[in-house]
Amino acid sequence: MILTEKPNRLINEKSPYLLQHAHNPVDWFSWGEDAFAKAKKEDKPIFLSVGYSTCHWCHVMERESFESEDVADVLNQYFISIKVDREERPDIDQIYMNVCQALTGSGGWPLTIIMTPNQKPFFAGTYFPKTSNYGRPGLIEVLEQISGMWQGERSRLLEIGDKLTSHMQAEASTAPGQLPADILEQTYRLFEKNYDKSYGGFGNAPKFPTPHNLMFLLRYWYKTGEEKALDMVAETLDAMHRGGIYDHIGFGFARYSTDKKWLVPHFEKMLYDNALLAFAFMETYQITKNPRFGRIAKEIFTYILRDMTSPEGGFYSAEDADSEGVEGKFYVWQPEEVIKLLGPVDGELFCRYYDITTKGNFEGASIPNLINQNPLQFAEELDISLEDLVEGLEKCRKTLFEEREKRIHPYKDDKILTSWNGLMIAALAKGAQVFQSNLYLEAAEKAMDFIFAKLQRPNGRLLARYREGEAAYQAYLDDYAFIIWALLELYQASFEPRYLQNAVNLTEAMLDLFYDNEHGGFYFYGKDSEELFSRPKDIYDGAIPSGNSVATVNLLKLARLTESSRYGEIAKQQLQVFAGDLERYPAGYSFFMMGAYLEQEPPMEIVVAGPKEDPVLKQMVGTLQQSFLPNASLMVRYDNDFAAKWSDLLPLIKDKNPVTGKTAAYVCKNFSCQAPVTELTALQNLLKNKGS
Numbered sequence: 001m002i003l004t005e006k007p008n009r010l011i012n013e014k015s016p017y018l019l020q021h022a023h024n025p026v027d028w029f030s031w032g033e034d035a036f037a038k039a040k041k042e043d044k045p046i047f048l049s050v051g052y053s054t055c056h057w058c059h060v061m062e063r064e065s066f067e068s069e070d071v072a073d074v075l076n077q078y079f080i081s082i083k084v085d086r087e088e089r090p091d092i093d094q095i096y097m098n099v100c101q102a103l104t105g106s107g108g109w110p111l112t113i114i115m116t117p118n119q120k121p122f123f124a125g126t127y128f129p130k131t132s133n134y135g136r137p138g139l140i141e142v143l144e145q146i147s148g149m150w151q152g153e154r155s156r157l158l159e160i161g162d163k164l165t166s167h168m169q170a171e172a173s174t175a176p177g178q179l180p181a182d183i184l185e186q187t188y189r190l191f192e193k194n195y196d197k198s199y200g201g202f203g204n205a206p207k208f209p210t211p212h213n214l215m216f217l218l219r220y221w222y223k224t225g226e227e228k229a230l231d232m233v234a235e236t237l238d239a240m241h242r243g244g245i246y247d248h249i250g251f252g253f254a255r256y257s258t259d260k261k262w263l264v265p266h267f268e269k270m271l272y273d274n275a276l277l278a279f280a281f282m283e284t285y286q287i288t289k290n291p292r293f294g295r296i297a298k299e300i301f302t303y304i305l306r307d308m309t310s311p312e313g314g315f316y317s318a319e320d321a322d323s324e325g326v327e328g329k330f331y332v333w334q335p336e337e338v339i340k341l342l343g344p345v346d347g348e349l350f351c352r353y354y355d356i357t358t359k360g361n362f363e364g365a366s367i368p369n370l371i372n373q374n375p376l377q378f379a380e381e382l383d384i385s386l387e388d389l390v391e392g393l394e395k396c397r398k399t400l401f402e403e404r405e406k407r408i409h410p411y412k413d414d415k416i417l418t419s420w421n422g423l424m425i426a427a428l429a430k431g432a433q434v435f436q437s438n439l440y441l442e443a444a445e446k447a448m449d450f451i452f453a454k455l456q457r458p459n460g461r462l463l464a465r466y467r468e469g470e471a472a473y474q475a476y477l478d479d480y481a482f483i484i485w486a487l488l489e490l491y492q493a494s495f496e497p498r499y500l501q502n503a504v505n506l507t508e509a510m511l512d513l514f515y516d517n518e519h520g521g522f523y524f525y526g527k528d529s530e531e532l533f534s535r536p537k538d539i540y541d542g543a544i545p546s547g548n549s550v551a552t553v554n555l556l557k558l559a560r561l562t563e564s565s566r567y568g569e570i571a572k573q574q575l576q577v578f579a580g581d582l583e584r585y586p587a588g589y590s591f592f593m594m595g596a597y598l599e600q601e602p603p604m605e606i607v608v609a610g611p612k613e614d615p616v617l618k619q620m621v622g623t624l625q626q627s628f629l630p631n632a633s634l635m636v637r638y639d640n641d642f643a644a645k646w647s648d649l650l651p652l653i654k655d656k657n658p659v660t661g662k663t664a665a666y667v668c669k670n671f672s673c674q675a676p677v678t679e680l681t682a683l684q685n686l687l688k689n690k691g692s
Helices: 016-020 033-042 056-066 069-078 090-104 139-152 154-171 183-194 211-224 227-242 271-288 291-307 335-342 344-353 375-382 386-404 418-434 438-454 477-494 497-514 547-562 565-577 579-584 586-600 615-626 640-646 680-688
Strands: 028-030 046-051 080-085 111-115 121-125 463-467 470-474 604-609 632-637 664-669
Touching (some): 046 056, 046 090, 069 139, 121 154, 227 271, 227 291, 271 291, 291 438, 418 615, 477 547, 547 565, 565 586, 604 615
Antiparallel strands (some): 111 121, 604 664
C-alpha cells in the first residue's frame, strides 16, 4: 500500500467516501467547476469514479489502483480525476449510471466514466483491476489506450459522446398513455412467474430484499383475496430472516444475498433496506398476526436505535461489509469461540441451532443462520418447551453479542441523508402505530425535528446531507418525496395536524422545484440546482423506490386527506405520463403500482371524534392503527376548537361530532358514509366488511 504523506484536496470534504481517498497519490478533485476548468485549460479528458463508503469492490479498486503510484502517474499526467460519493450526489450517479447501462448493458459500483471536459461521456464501466485479470481489461491499459485516442483519434470519442448525449436525452422523455385495467394483475403474474418456491424471493442469485415488491403483493392480496400473493410475502420474509443476510446476533439485514438461499450476504448494512424491510414485516404482521413478523420488525428498530442513531436524533447511512480489511470478519464465528463463551452444553446447542460448524459456511468460518432449522422439532429433541428453548437461546445470543462488541467494528458511514432518514422516520412512525409504541414515535419525531432544524434553509429549501455540523447539497426529488411520506406516517401515528400541514407545504415546494408542467412527471434534481448534461425523471423502483413512485402515492393520500382534487389529478397524470414505461415490465415499478392500486381502489376515510383522553377514542384509534388498511385515510377530531382550527386542512372532520356525548367513529367507503358507531366491536365489524 502506497499512501501520500501529503493529502490531496479530498481531505477538505465531509463525505466519508471521499475522505477514504484523501491520501491516495491520485490528484483527486471533488465534483465542481475547478475540475472542469482545469480539464478545459489543459485539454484533458475527465476520469470520473463514483462509489460509496461501504462498497466492497470500491475498497478493492482503491487498494489495487488508486493507492498505486503506477495508476496515479497515468491519471495525473493524462486525466483530470474526479471522485464522487453517490450517496451525496445521487443526481450525478443516476445520470452516469444510465450511461454505463446504455454502453455496457449493466452497472454497479465502483462506477468508472471517462468524459470530455464538457461532461459528455464516451467510456463507461464498473470495477477494473489494475492490470488485466478476471477476464477484465486492466485499468492502466484502458487509461493508456484512451489517452492515445484522445491525442490521435479524438473525433471518434467525441462522436460517441454526441451520440450518447442524444440517446440519454431521448431516454429522458416519457411514454404517456393509459394503464390497462388489469395492470395490477399483470404485475402480480410477473412476480408469481419469477417466484423462488424453494427459498422465497424472486429470480436467481444475487438476491436483493426489495421490500416494496412485497408491499405491493400485500395490497394485491387485500384487493383480490389471492392467498398466493400473501403466501409469497410470508415465505420470503421467513426465508430472509432464516438466512445469513439477517444478523442473528445483533439484528438488522445486510444489503443482499450472494446465493439463492439467503445464506451468504454482502455484509454491508444499509439504512434504507432496514427501513423498508421493517415496513414489510410490520404490514405482514398486521395481516397474519404472526408474532414472529412483529418481533423481527422490533429487532430491526433495536439495531437502528442502538447502532445507527446520532445523539441529535438523525440516522446514520450504513455499516461496511469489511472489518480489519476482511469482508464479514465481524459477523462470523468458530465453534470453539462459542463453546468457550457459553460452556460445552449451551455452546454446542447454540452451534447446532445456528449452523456454526468446524467446516463453516463462509471461507472457513460460520455465518449464523436458521435455514434448515425447525424450532419446534429442535425443542422436542431436547425435551423442553419451545418457550424454554427461545429463552435459553436469547440468553446465549446476548452473551455472544456482548463479546462481539469487543471486536473491531466495521466502518460506519455516519453521514445523515435526508432521503434515507425519511424512510426510517416513516418506518418508525408506522411502528408507533402497529405496536402502539411511544418509543418509536418519539424517535421518529426527534429525527423529523432534526431534519427541519439542520437540513432546511431559512427559505424552506431542503438539503440532502448532514455531517459534522455541515449541511450541504440542495435536496433531490427523493428527499422531498420520502420526507413527505414520513410526515404522512407521523400524522397517522400522532394525529398532530402540523405534520400534515408540513407535508402539504413540502408537496407545494416539490411541485415548484421538480415538476414538469409541460409534459408531467418529476425531474430528479430541482430547477434551482446545478444543470447536468441530462435531467432524468427516474421511475424504476430498484433497491429504493423512485421519487416519482413515492410522490404519486403521497399525492393520492394527500388528495384524500385534504380533499384536494388538484393533488388527485396530478397523481392520475403521473400514472398516464409513465404508462408506456410501466406497462413494459410493471414488476420493475412495484411502488408505482401501489399508486395504481390506490387510484383503482375505492377510498376509505375514517374519522374518530371524541375527547382526546377518552379511553374509547384511544381504543378505536389503536384498533385502526393496528389494522392493515392500505387504502384508508385516518383522521381524529378532538373538540370544536380543534375542528375550527384544522377543518380547512382536513375538511372531513368539520361535521364529524361525538354522538350523544360518546366518542364516535365515522367510516366512509367509496364516497358513501356509514352511520357513526360508538362501540369498538361495531367499528371492528365495519372494518371486516370491505364493501360500501
